[in-house]
Amino acid sequence: MADKAKIAILLSGRGSNMAAMVYAAKLPDCPFEIVLVASNDLKAPGLKLAEAESIATFAHSHKGLTREAHDIIMHDAIVRSGAEYVVLAGYMRILSDGFVRKWADHMLNIHPSLLPKYKGLDTYQRAIDAGDDVAGCSVHLVTPELDDGPILAQTEVAILPDDDADSLASRILIAEHQLYPSTLAKYVTREADPDWILGQVRQRALALAETHERPSFGAPGWRVGSKTTGKYFAYLAQSHHGEASIALLVKTTGLDEQAALIDADPDLYYIPKFYGKSGWIAIRLDTGRTDWDHISDRLYASWRQVAPKRLTKMIAIADQF
Known part of the structure; x- marks a missing residue:
């Protein structure tokens, strides 16, 4: 098999999508490997999981730093890891235009809606309030405009009559864990397609x-x-x-x-x-x-x-x- 694509994951919390990536990468035919898990929160639970799986970690708080200054620190850590792609997995920071440009076409994000619907926050409740029959998740390339990059893949999730934001979110998260690793695998091998x-x-x-x-x-x-x-x-x-x-x-x-x-x-x-x-x-x-x-x-x-x-x-x- 050809050399595996090297992935850095950025997170701010528990990192359930990161975990899905880590375990997908253990499969012998997976075309990517996780070389770094990094966070803006030194106490992010996802860092412990990554360490337990023998994956390099890095953390640096954004407090007291400009957005650009913190992004430079994160970028340098990613480069040192040898990563070729950046995957955002619950990274609760709006990235600077300079950082996004450096990783253009090499940075992916997952968003809990069927983009272009419901960019930003509160996506589950907004879908319910709109009377939608389905919600879902989207994997897209990251561009300077929030949640606006080219869509790579989507999964629909039915909205049940008794759904609230929490119950809908729990099912969409399952869909995310399926969609994100498979989309990443397809994207990093696209140049052989x-x-x-x-x-x-x-x-x-x-x-x-x-x-x-x-x-x-x-x-x-x-x-x-x-x-x-x-x-x-x-x-x-x-x-x-x-x-x-x-x-x-x-x-x-x-x-x-x-x-x-x-x-x-x-x-x-x-x-x-x-x-x-x-x-x-x-x-x-x-x-x-x-x-x-x-x-x-x-x-x-x-x-x-x-x-x-x-x-x-x-x-x-x-x-x-």
Whole structure:
């Protein structure tokens, strides 16, 4: 199995969602491991549970510190632990924009409502007062705006006729314990998911001027120009022509550049069958460490080689200013 994703969990209390993560991580096929449990409360009960399970802990009170100063301390502890992702599990602190930016797309939270409904507190009673048939929980990415990041997964929980806030909360908590570890597992392995990879390439390819998608021998491909005379500048190869990896095929400036790229990083680049003699290069996308800015740059460079002159001429003029 590939190296497991390293997770830091932030909590302020008992940490029942943290416990669900800890025990999920004990399963042999779990793709993540907990390397740190940290808190803003030195007496948080969740810290004792983590210590009992031989997980490193860290605590530093926020009292007397600015939000930004405390977040710097927590960030430094997370970095020292080697964590790649931050999971909020009942962390009762609004995080500074600077902290959120540092962990953009690598920090998850669980909220006890079916977002975008009922952001903030008192979610159970608000759902009951609204006469809803169902409540639930949502796992989302953390962004500067409270409870507003992209939703990764949700679970509905029925509201019973005699429910009060406490009884509803107890059942939603069970749903949280199921949803959070499974969503985290799926998220940390997303870069090996062929559908996710295709979506990332498609988004970047179609963002280039006058491009459209057209399959070629069963593989997704992208062309620039008209539907009839357009030219291919990229393909996505997945177990195509006998090659086991998922890779992006793009044009280089020629065989010299192709050879130089492979010499520089033979684990990332290879010569694709049937295309290599024409100077195309294959860039692996299934390593789990794809540099998507680099992929955008390679797509653009390939697009520019075959784009109609009227498009490249305009770009050349713009580059002079």
